[in-house]
Amino acid sequence: MEPAAPQFLDVQRLLERSLVRPRANFMPLILAAVVLVMLLVGQFAAEAVNLGSSVEMIVKLVLMFALVLGFSSLSYWTVRNFQTQQKLLQSIDELMQLRRWPEAAVTVEQLLSQPSRLPQIRVQGLVYLGGVLARYHRYQDTIDVYDHVLDHFQLDAGTDLGLRTARAMAMLQEDHLFDADRAISELRRHPAASGSAGLALVEIYRHVKTGHMQDAIDQFQLQRVAIRTQLGHRLGDAYALIARAHDVLLNSTEAQLAYTSATRLQSEDELQRRYAEVGKLAGRYQPAISPAEVA
Amino acid sequence: MISAEHAITRFRRDMAMGMAARALLLAGAVAGVFVSGMRVSNANTIGTIILTVVMVVWFLLSHRSARRSRQVADSTSLIAAGRFDEAEKEIEQVLTGFSLLKAVKLIGLHHLAMLRHAEKRYKDAAELCKTLLNQRLGAMANIARPTKLIMADALLETGDLQGAYAALSGLYAERLSLGEAMRLQVIQLDYMSRINAWEPMLASLATKVQLAEIMPAHASARAQALLALAARKAGRSDWEAWLRARAELLAESAQLCAERPVLAELWPLPETA
Numbered sequence A: 001m002e003p004a005a006p007q008f009l010d011v012q013r014l015l016e017r018s019l020v021r022p023r024a025n026f027m028p029l030i031l032a033a034v035v036l037v038m039l040l041v042g043q044f045a046a047e048a049v050n051l052g053s054s055v056e057m058i059v060k061l062v063l064m065f066a067l068v069l070g071f072s073s074l075s076y077w078t079v080r081n082f083q084t085q086q087k088l089l090q091s092i093d094e095l096m097q098l099r100r101w102p103e104a105a106v107t108v109e110q111l112l113s114q115p116s117r118l119p120q121i122r123v124q125g126l127v128y129l130g131g132v133l134a135r136y137h138r139y140q141d142t143i144d145v146y147d148h149v150l151d152h153f154q155l156d157a158g159t160d161l162g163l164r165t166a167r168a169m170a171m172l173q174e175d176h177l178f179d180a181d182r183a184i185s186e187l188r189r190h191p192a193a194s195g196s197a198g199l200a201l202v203e204i205y206r207h208v209k210t211g212h213m214q215d216a217i218d219q220f221q222l223q224r225v226a227i228r229t230q231l232g233h234r235l236g237d238a239y240a241l242i243a244r245a246h247d248v249l250l251n252s253t254e255a256q257l258a259y260t261s262a263t264r265l266q267s268e269d270e271l272q273r274r275y276a277e278v279g280k281l282a283g284r285y286q287p288a289i290s291p292a293e294v295a
Numbered sequence B: 001m002i003s004a005e006h007a008i009t010r011f012r013r014d015m016a017m018g019m020a021a022r023a024l025l026l027a028g029a030v031a032g033v034f035v036s037g038m039r040v041s042n043a044n045t046i047g048t049i050i051l052t053v054v055m056v057v058w059f060l061l062s063h064r065s066a067r068r069s070r071q072v073a074d075s076t077s078l079i080a081a082g083r084f085d086e087a088e089k090e091i092e093q094v095l096t097g098f099s100l101l102k103a104v105k106l107i108g109l110h111h112l113a114m115l116r117h118a119e120k121r122y123k124d125a126a127e128l129c130k131t132l133l134n135q136r137l138g139a140m141a142n143i144a145r146p147t148k149l150i151m152a153d154a155l156l157e158t159g160d161l162q163g164a165y166a167a168l169s170g171l172y173a174e175r176l177s178l179g180e181a182m183r184l185q186v187i188q189l190d191y192m193s194r195i196n197a198w199e200p201m202l203a204s205l206a207t208k209v210q211l212a213e214i215m216p217a218h219a220s221a222r223a224q225a226l227l228a229l230a231a232r233k234a235g236r237s238d239w240e241a242w243l244r245a246r247a248e249l250l251a252e253s254a255q256l257c258a259e260r261p262v263l264a265e266l267w268p269l270p271e272t273a
Helices: A011-017 A027-047 A053-097 A101-112 A119-135 A139-152 A157-173 A177-188 A197-209 A213-248 A252-265 A268-274 B004-037 B043-080 B084-096 B102-118 B122-133 B138-157 B161-169 B178-194 B205-213 B217-233 B237-250 B253-259 B261-265
Strands: none
Touching: A011 A101, A011 A119, A011 A139, A053 A101, A053 A119, A053 B178, A101 A119, A119 A139, A119 A157, A139 A157, A157 A177, A157 A197, A177 A197, A197 A213, A213 A252, A213 A268, A213 B217, A213 B237, A252 A268, A252 B237, B004 B043, B004 B084, B004 B102, B004 B122, B043 B084, B043 B102, B084 B102, B102 B122, B102 B138, B122 B138, B138 B161, B138 B178, B161 B178, B178 B205, B178 B217, B205 B217, B217 B237, B217 B253, B217 B261, B237 B253, B253 B261
16 A cells, blocks of 8 residues: 655644754864864974975975865855755745745745754744645644744744734634634733734734624724734735625625725735635625726 | 944954955965975974964854854844844944954945934935945845845935936846845836836836735835826826825825825825915
């Protein structure tokens, strides 16, 4: 019986393979080697006086250059490996921004299938992995990845908040409403949470999910500027959720206005793909159409 | 706070000192080899000691420089987070400390230019970029592109259109990262609006709009407002209305007009009686 083909973006496998390989500090060893080699050469030259001074000079020169070359090659190799992983990270970031998800997924797989050179590279790679998994609606895997990062790494406050927010969003998407509620309560007490647009968006989504439509609308009115400033075109997500809230409350005029704003900033397809609730508005409200689509 | 003038003077002095130190170490190594080859008593031992000392000093200084290079790398995230005071301290340490590697000083100066640009001290930022671009960058050639972008924007802000054009023109033939392409587009639209090149602004409009969609909110609003103005000038009212509405959703029109008065044509003030 043939073994089953490995799953694409297998979280457990990538978590294991991307572990940073511990590296020894070679600096004292290299220094000791330099001193030792130079002393041995001196000793050798002193004993081999009969070889003549020119031979001594040549031996010393060759050894000196071999040492310099060896050390430089080691540094070059280390730096090149590090740069390759840095380039992969940059490439994933660009692919995700451009929404070229299949290529982003392949590159994340490539990056995390080998030991990371630095813990920071691994953390960033895992954050991207979570983002790609969420794009493919693999929300439980997304939660697992973010849990791993939050449990194993000391992050700065901003990154920590961003990850916890993304994890709460994945919990909502996966309908883990109890967990999401607890996660949001913790987020509110987070030191970097004040004025966070990500948190505001998660809270709006939670309200829409749990049927507290007026709360969603109030929250949006309170946080609209922060969401706009921090999330740019993703403000369209909030407008789409508010359109749904107005729709449930039978405010069709307000729902239409919000839906127009949402689809002016984001494509209708993308919004429906992100939020199942927004899909219920399709065909009932008129989206804004760009001149490019009209043409 | 380090003034641009002081930073540039210090940078030049340290570059010269770094070069002198490298030359001295090389001369020491050569001297060690020659001494050990001389036919006098203890020449071998003395030569070996000289060589050993040179090599150890070289390794230690290189190691210290590499650590400084990692330290200066942190300042980018501090600048991005708006923690300018902390970034200033990191950069100052790198710029005032000795480094055997030229690259460390170059990156330090580049980050100082980034910091001054973020602080809206455009004249200082432009001066620092100019000094940096006048150096032979060698293996550090990859910092030339972001430096040119900072310089072009800083010069535009100070009203030096010719200087901005010179900085921009060097970038068109280069392969840019996505972030650099986004920054270039905003600066390019700004520059073109100042020379009334409305039609060229609309070239590859759909691509420009797509790129604007992934920019940070304010840059995106400004880019789309400038494109809306170009569409208005070119009589493409459908695009004008679409882009203006998007810019309105992303930023306050009054703020956009205050920063770029040319945009007031999109949002005329109501006439007072």
